[in-house]
Amino acid sequence: MAATTMPAAARRISLHRRHGLVVLRGRRPAWSISVHPRALVVSLVLLVATFLLLAWALTVGGFPLPFGDVVSTLVGRGSEDAAFIVERLRLPRGLTGVLVGAGFGVSGAIFQRVAGNPLASPDLIGISSGAAAAAVFTVVVLGAEGPSVTVGALAGSLLTAATIYLLAHRGGVTGYRFVLIGIGAAAVLTSVTHYLLTNAEIWEAHRALGWLAGSLNGRDWDHVRPIALATAVLVPAALLLSRQLRTLELGDDTARGLGVRVEPARAGLLLVAVTLAAVGTASAGPIGFVALVSPQIAHRLVGGRTVGLLPSAACGALLVVGADLLGRRLFAPTEIPVGIVTAVLGAPFLLVLMARANRVGSGG
Amino acid sequence: MTAVAAPEQRGTARSRRAPTPSSRRGVLRGGWTRGAGLLAALAVLVLLTFVSVAYGPRSIPLGSVWDAVWHPDPGSDAHAIVQTVRVPRTALGLLVGAALGVSGAVLQGITRNPLADPGVFGIQAGASLAVVAGISTLGISTFTGYVWFGFAGAAITTGAVLLIGSLGRGGGTPVKLALAGAVLSTMLSALTTAILVLDVATLDQFRFWVVGALAGRDAEVAWSLLPFLAVGALLAVACARPLNALALGEDVATSLGQKVGRTRALAVLTVVLLAGAATAACGPIAFVGLTIPHIARGICGPDNRWVLPWSAVLGPVLLLGADVIGRAVARPGELQVGIVTALIGAPFFVALVRSRKLAEL
Amino acid sequence: MSEVERTHRLEARELSLGYEDRVVVDQLSVTIPDGKVTVIVGANACGKSTLLRGLARLLRPRSGTAVLDGTDIAKLPTRVVAERLGILPQQPVAPGGITVADLVSRGRHPHQRWFRQSSAEDEAAVEAALVASGTDVIADRLVDELSGGQRQRVWIAMTLAQGTPLMLLDEPTTFLDLAHQIEVLDLLDELNDSEGRTIVLVLHDLNLASRYAHHMIAMRDGRIVAEGPPSELVTPALVSEVFDLDAKVVPDPLTGTPLVLPVPARHRERPTE
Numbered sequence: 001m002a003a004t005t006m007p008a009a010a011r012r013i014s015l016h017r018r019h020g021l022v023v024l025r026g027r028r029p030a031w032s033i034s035v036h037p038r039a040l041v042v043s044l045v046l047l048v049a050t051f052l053l054l055a056w057a058l059t060v061g062g063f064p065l066p067f068g069d070v071v072s073t074l075v076g077r078g079s080e081d082a083a084f085i086v087e088r089l090r091l092p093r094g095l096t097g098v099l100v101g102a103g104f105g106v107s108g109a110i111f112q113r114v115a116g117n118p119l120a121s122p123d124l125i126g127i128s129s130g131a132a133a134a135a136v137f138t139v140v141v142l143g144a145e146g147p148s149v150t151v152g153a154l155a156g157s158l159l160t161a162a163t164i165y166l167l168a169h170r171g172g173v174t175g176y177r178f179v180l181i182g183i184g185a186a187a188v189l190t191s192v193t194h195y196l197l198t199n200a201e202i203w204e205a206h207r208a209l210g211w212l213a214g215s216l217n218g219r220d221w222d223h224v225r226p227i228a229l230a231t232a233v234l235v236p237a238a239l240l241l242s243r244q245l246r247t248l249e250l251g252d253d254t255a256r257g258l259g260v261r262v263e264p265a266r267a268g269l270l271l272v273a274v275t276l277a278a279v280g281t282a283s284a285g286p287i288g289f290v291a292l293v294s295p296q297i298a299h300r301l302v303g304g305r306t307v308g309l310l311p312s313a314a315c316g317a318l319l320v321v322g323a324d325l326l327g328r329r330l331f332a333p334t335e336i337p338v339g340i341v342t343a344v345l346g347a348p349f350l351l352v353l354m355a356r357a358n359r360v361g362s363g364g
Numbered sequence: 365m366t367a368v369a370a371p372e373q374r375g376t377a378r379s380r381r382a383p384t385p386s387s388r389r390g391v392l393r394g395g396w397t398r399g400a401g402l403l404a405a406l407a408v409l410v411l412l413t414f415v416s417v418a419y420g421p422r423s424i425p426l427g428s429v430w431d432a433v434w435h436p437d438p439g440s441d442a443h444a445i446v447q448t449v450r451v452p453r454t455a456l457g458l459l460v461g462a463a464l465g466v467s468g469a470v471l472q473g474i475t476r477n478p479l480a481d482p483g484v485f486g487i488q489a490g491a492s493l494a495v496v497a498g499i500s501t502l503g504i505s506t507f508t509g510y511v512w513f514g515f516a517g518a519a520i521t522t523g524a525v526l527l528i529g530s531l532g533r534g535g536g537t538p539v540k541l542a543l544a545g546a547v548l549s550t551m552l553s554a555l556t557t558a559i560l561v562l563d564v565a566t567l568d569q570f571r572f573w574v575v576g577a578l579a580g581r582d583a584e585v586a587w588s589l590l591p592f593l594a595v596g597a598l599l600a601v602a603c604a605r606p607l608n609a610l611a612l613g614e615d616v617a618t619s620l621g622q623k624v625g626r627t628r629a630l631a632v633l634t635v636v637l638l639a640g641a642a643t644a645a646c647g648p649i650a651f652v653g654l655t656i657p658h659i660a661r662g663i664c665g666p667d668n669r670w671v672l673p674w675s676a677v678l679g680p681v682l683l684l685g686a687d688v689i690g691r692a693v694a695r696p697g698e699l700q701v702g703i704v705t706a707l708i709g710a711p712f713f714v715a716l717v718r719s720r721k722l723a724e725l
Numbered sequence: 726m727s728e729v730e731r732t733h734r735l736e737a738r739e740l741s742l743g744y745e746d747r748v749v750v751d752q753l754s755v756t757i758p759d760g761k762v763t764v765i766v767g768a769n770a771c772g773k774s775t776l777l778r779g780l781a782r783l784l785r786p787r788s789g790t791a792v793l794d795g796t797d798i799a800k801l802p803t804r805v806v807a808e809r810l811g812i813l814p815q816q817p818v819a820p821g822g823i824t825v826a827d828l829v830s831r832g833r834h835p836h837q838r839w840f841r842q843s844s845a846e847d848e849a850a851v852e853a854a855l856v857a858s859g860t861d862v863i864a865d866r867l868v869d870e871l872s873g874g875q876r877q878r879v880w881i882a883m884t885l886a887q888g889t890p891l892m893l894l895d896e897p898t899t900f901l902d903l904a905h906q907i908e909v910l911d912l913l914d915e916l917n918d919s920e921g922r923t924i925v926l927v928l929h930d931l932n933l934a935s936r937y938a939h940h941m942i943a944m945r946d947g948r949i950v951a952e953g954p955p956s957e958l959v960t961p962a963l964v965s966e967v968f969d970l971d972a973k974v975v976p977d978p979l980t981g982t983p984l985v986l987p988v989p990a991r992h993r994e995r996p997t998e
Contacts (some may be wrong), residue, residue: 010527019826019864023843034843140876177717183546184713187650191706194575203570209567213557240839247834253783253814259835305823343554350547351528
């Protein structure tokens with residue numbers, strides 16, 4: 001917002017309000033950004049809430065730490081015990097949660113807008129099933145643990161997504177076909193997963209099930225780094241593509257008429273969405289409803305307009321961190337996996353949303 | 365207007381109250397050809413039944429198998445195997461195959477959605493949760509016990525899915541119903557996982573039910589299925605003609621005098637009885653309910669009065685065929701029928717979604 | 726020849742279009758006169774919408790070319806085309822929950838970039854479009870809540886905001902009541918008159934087409950049967966050939982353009998045995 005002493009017309013950033021939007025404009029070169037103020041405010045509020053929850057999560061647990069201790073540990077002046085708990089256990093866990101949640105939020109928002117249906121979601125269309133089948137495969141057949149399972153899951157979900165895309169491609173991919181084939185793929189992959197579980201030793205099956213439930217337990221910096229990288233690349237990519245998304249929503253013909261290259265744009269958006277979901281699932285297991293629910297909650301908080309990517313991201317982050325905290329503390333010392341908390345709480349909420357959406361007529 | 369109407373047209377003239385959608389004729393047309401075809405399919409089924417009883421990890425000569433079925437010798441090992449393992453398994457395959465095929469056809473008819481499959485609509489997730497709850501809380505451990513619990517779970521879930529998916533504008537569109545089913549399935553599946561994570565013993569039992577198999581069930585399971593399937597079959601027969609009318613759209617059907625609400629209730633009940641019981645007995649078996657009605661329609665056209673019987677015959681053909689393949693491929697073990705049908709059914713499903721005929725969805 | 730070229734920006738050369746294995750438009754050549762209102766008419770399934778979509782590069786031709794400003798439209802970058810030619814497809818669907826102003830502003834897409842999301846020109850174009858289409862009073866309402874006529878005007882506003890010298894509209898008046906149909910057509914007429922935009926329409930109503938068109942193209946079975954000014958074109962012979970309809974054609978008492986009066990079945994001459 002620099003107002004200089006140059007001639008008025010030359011270098012000035014101006015602010016305008018038009019039809020509920022705030023537009024910032026500058027010259028030389030001419031640039032402009034339009035912002036939906038309420039979306040921005042909602043995103044900021046949700047992000048602040050997320051970090052407050054994260055801060056709280058650093059203090060609670062089997063070894064409760066007063067907040068002052070946490071702060072001094074982060075600054076580098078805490079006790080060794082506290083450092084271990086905060087820096088090796090709780091902080092990476094919390095950060096993984098934030099990043100996974102944000103990624104799922106964006107991914108879900110993109111899926112819903114591309115499919116034109118508020119109920120589309122990466123986990124419903126076979127990507128989590130692909131990750132699950134691959135993960136169970138690595139645990140049961142390859143006998144692997146930890147990072148190998150993560151890699152396996154990632155490979156599984158990306159392979160599934162690529163296969164679904166190719167199968168849905170018939171001179172182009174409609175969001176509709178993609179979703180339907182995804183549902184079929186999910187059914188097949190689930191059968192495969194069940195089959196693998198029958199052929200395993202019971203303790204292997206139990207370990208595989210632990211991953212399948214979706215959990216942040218034991219997530220350390222090895223988990224945070226890849227997902228931080230992925231998020232740092234993919235979320236800005238999604239924001240850059242959001243303009244194309246806005247126009248794609250108007251239908252293929254109209255979008256083409258407005259100069260959008262429909263197939264590449266849609267492919268790019270789906271690629272970003274799928275990769276975000278794949279990385280998230282690989283890091284934390286299939287965390288049920290985050291990708292489905294966060295865009296819908298964000299939509300209702302922001303009001304009007306189509307589902308924004310930033311509010312969905314912020315909402316997703318808040319949900320995952322909150323669910324993890326709840327799962328850790330509710331029946332302490334037993335931990336309920338975060339995937340189960342999100343599904344058990346998220347589903348009734350979502351079904352209510354669906355019932356109301358269907359009544360209003362925007363359900364599909 | 366020809367002087368001599370084709371047999372098909374005569375048939376339609378007679379059934380004034382339920383006109384047959386004439387857009388897509390099957391390969392076989394006319395009452396006589398379709399009837400003959402059905403008998404041929406039935407013959408194939410009988411053959412397959414015999415193969416199913418005769419084939420197994422332990423080679424038993426055919427003559428001995430025949431004796432075992434009709435004149436069992438209590439002392440013979442081979443006869444015991446045939447009587448206690450293969451016959452029940454085959455019988456179950458026949459019953460479950462027919463149940464899944466017919467329920468799929470009815471579901472596709474009532475939702476006017478060619479991609480309806482009882483599994484895709486949450487029946488399996490509902491049955492699973494109920495079975496797990498039964499094992500975990502009440503220590504249910506027999507397959508017969510699973511039947512009752514599984515059925516209850518399936519019934520409640522189906523109701524919920526149809527209710528939620530049909531609300532609002534447009535009624536039960538394919539995507540809305542499929543997604544409603546998927547949402548509910550995910551939730552129930554999470555609850556199921558929660559119980560299993562906490563209770564390893566339950567997991568150990570459950571995983572063998574959930575894979576979908578004909579193995580391990582004794583004759584008692586088949587007997588306990590019969591009441592559900594018998595009532596379901598009767599209801600399905602009653603549904604056939606109303607479903608034809610419904611295919612033209614609810615408004616048209618109402619103007620033809622059909623009571624749409626009653627038909628819908630009847631159809632849902634049929635689906636729940638047939639698919640719910642079948643899933644409860646053998647675990648979730650994917651794609652049978654989805655693909656069989658399509659094949660049936662391809663052969664005999666969209667008239668439900670033919671599609672239902674054809675589905676009842678083709679369903680067991682698929683299921684027993686898959687079962688035999690599963691046994692053949694993994695001797696001396698077996699590949700459970702649930703996974704074989706998934707591997708066969710998935711390419712078919714994909715081809716269906718890609719096909720031109722779905723352009724209007 | 727060159728004089729003709731100077732007055733045409735959009736044309737089809739031996740254009741063949743179809744879906745799957747069906748050929749709908751068969752080696753059709755046509756030039757769209759600049760600065761005029763052209764209306765394409767014909768019976769159902771004669772290929773009029775297909776032709777429009779082919780001209781607007783929404784459909785890839787099986788053979789032949791659609792030509793814009795002398796270049797094959799398929800070879801022009803799609804955004805460049807979008808700056809010169811706007812198309813409003815049949816029955817467009819808006820995503821739920823957006824306002825009128827939001828939808829209209831999306832018409833500015835071809836002029837925007839990720840760092841230039843809403844320039845002063847964009848804003849001006851949107852405002853002008855809202856005013857011209859009479860939707861400025863409902864600018865902040867949700868598109869879902871509007872009537873069919875209002876929604877159609879909003880879509881036209883969006884195409885207007887795109888600011889293209891050529892506008893193609895596929896059946897913009899179907900499903901509208903008569904008053905709204907007239908409203909939409911008057912708006913397009915005004916745009917053509919005051920701003921000189923070239924407008925190409927597909928219309929069902931032959932009489933309205935006769936009133937508003939400078940140039941009419943009559944199609945049947947994927948081919949052009951006749952083209953020209955309505956006063957020359959619309960004759961009982963043409964109506965019979967294009968629509969299989971028996972009709973009398975009289976001058977419209979209000980506008981002088983041809984008025985088609987279908988002959989009622991009862992008044993038709995009985996064929997003598």
